[in-house]
Amino acid sequence: MPAAVSADHALPTGLLGGCTPRVFLARHWQRAALLVRGALPDVCGFFTRQALCALAARDDVESRLIVRDGRRYTLEHGPFRAATFRSLPERNWTLLVQGVNLHDDRADALLRRFAFVPYARLDDVMVSYAVPGGGVGPHFDSYDVFLLQGFGRRRWRYGPQRDLSLRPGLPVKILRRFTPAHDAVLDPGDMLYLPPAYAHDGVAIDACTTCSIGFRAPANAELAQAFLDHLRDRVDLAGRYADPGIVPTTRPAHIPAALQEHAVATLARLTFDRAFVTRFLGSLLSEPKPQVYFDPPASPLPLRGFIAAIRRRGVHLDRRTQWLYDDDALYINGEAHPWPRAGRALLARLADARALTPADAARLPAAATSLLHAGYRHGFLHPA
Ligand code: SIN
Numbered sequence: 001m002p003a004a005v006s007a008d009h010a011l012p013t014g015l016l017g018g019c020t021p022r023v024f025l026a027r028h029w030q031r032a033a034l035l036v037r038g039a040l041p042d043v044c045g046f047f048t049r050q051a052l053c054a055l056a057a058r059d060d061v062e063s064r065l066i067v068r069d070g071r072r073y074t075l076e077h078g079p080f081r082a083a084t085f086r087s088l089p090e091r092n093w094t095l096l097v098q099g100v101n102l103h104d105d106r107a108d109a110l111l112r113r114f115a116f117v118p119y120a121r122l123d124d125v126m127v128s129y130a131v132p133g134g135g136v137g138p139h140f141d142s143y144d145v146f147l148l149q150g151f152g153r154r155r156w157r158y159g160p161q162r163d164l165s166l167r168p169g170l171p172v173k174i175l176r177r178f179t180p181a182h183d184a185v186l187d188p189g190d191m192l193y194l195p196p197a198y199a200h201d202g203v204a205i206d207a208c209t210t211c212s213i214g215f216r217a218p219a220n221a222e223l224a225q226a227f228l229d230h231l232r233d234r235v236d237l238a239g240r241y242a243d244p245g246i247v248p249t250t251r252p253a254h255i256p257a258a259l260q261e262h263a264v265a266t267l268a269r270l271t272f273d274r275a276f277v278t279r280f281l282g283s284l285l286s287e288p289k290p291q292v293y294f295d296p297p298a299s300p301l302p303l304r305g306f307i308a309a310i311r312r313r314g315v316h317l318d319r320r321t322q323w324l325y326d327d328d329a330l331y332i333n334g335e336a337h338p339w340p341r342a343g344r345a346l347l348a349r350l351a352d353a354r355a356l357t358p359a360d361a362a363r364l365p366a367a368a369t370s371l372l373h374a375g376y377r378h379g380f381l382h383p384a
Pocket residue numbers: 094127128135136141145147200202210211212
């Protein structure tokens with residue numbers, strides 16, 4: 001079950017080395033690295049080599065295998081068969097499994113520990129398994145990341161760096177020069193926060209796992225591209241250029257001025273207001289990742305049975321469900337749903353905490369329960 005969101009961001013937490021979320025965000029977020037000893041000691045036993053290799057064998061899971069040979073790297077994309085791992089050397093390779101939170105409750109709960117940052121900025125939990133000497137090489141990422149050490153030890157060298165040029169001709173992004181300011185060995189449960197564009201290189205000392213709690217921030221070009229797609233699907237400019245009564249031309253290659261005016265006037269009708277943009281944004285941000293499929297219940301409860309079940313046991317969102325909101329609407333897996341007239345506070349609570357208690361579920365008005373029942377039939381949420 002996902003952890004509920006703690007509302008008190010003024011309380012210090014071991015997760016952030018005794019900082020409050022408020023202080024962490026003011027001092028470190030997007031600005032400066034933070035090394036936290038003993039941030040989450042329990043995570044160490046979460047993912048075994050076997051479990052990660054099993055995930056990497058699935059075709060709905062994104063995985064990569066990086067093998068280093070001196071200064072050369074090779075990269076392969078999954079799915080991988082078990083035999084692949086048996087044929088690898090004892091040193092210098094790492095398996096990276098993306099989106100583990102979509103498949104494992106503990107990884108989902110881990111991601112939600114960072115819910116002091118809006119869900120719209122949270123991306124996923126990637127888990128890597130490395131044999132001694134394994135790592136992805138010195139590089140930088142475009143996003144903030146928390147690197148949490150599972151079992152085994154890893155040496156991290158990291159620091160801000162002006163020259164972010166990359167070595168050409170490699171299948172992975174490797175910095176041409178790497179001059180780390182810091183050098184630390186992370187033990188199980190230790191965690192390193194790095195802001196975007198911070199150079200870093202983690203090399204496994206023992207066979208080890210690292211959980212990367214990753215964030216996302218839309219690039220302006222991606223935002224514009226997605227918006228133009230959204231707009232294209234909603235354009236309704238009926239009609240066509242017409243020119244009855246034209247006179248013969250002696251310059252047939254010349255584009256008629258009337259056609260130009262028509263194009264200018266028609267395209268000026270392509271306007272959008274703030275509400276159109278914010279609805280687009282909510283839909284975009286709540287879009288599930290491409291490899292996500294939901295499992296609708298085989299024999300769904302009818303509405304009355306569903307209401308009885310959630311009143312008895314409560315309700316929780318499926319870990320693959322993206323459920324966001326703003327003043328205007330609820331966004332469920334890429335679709336905007338204008339707020340129903342009643343039950344808004346409870347639905348917002350479900351979006352924030354990703355679960356409702358039986359007592360809260362019992363207070364849901366009819367419009368809200370029918371919205372939830374529709375989501376349940378799609379496999380987006382479940383009676384607890
Ligand atoms: C890793 O887990 O080896 C790589 C994580 C990172 O450097 O972003």
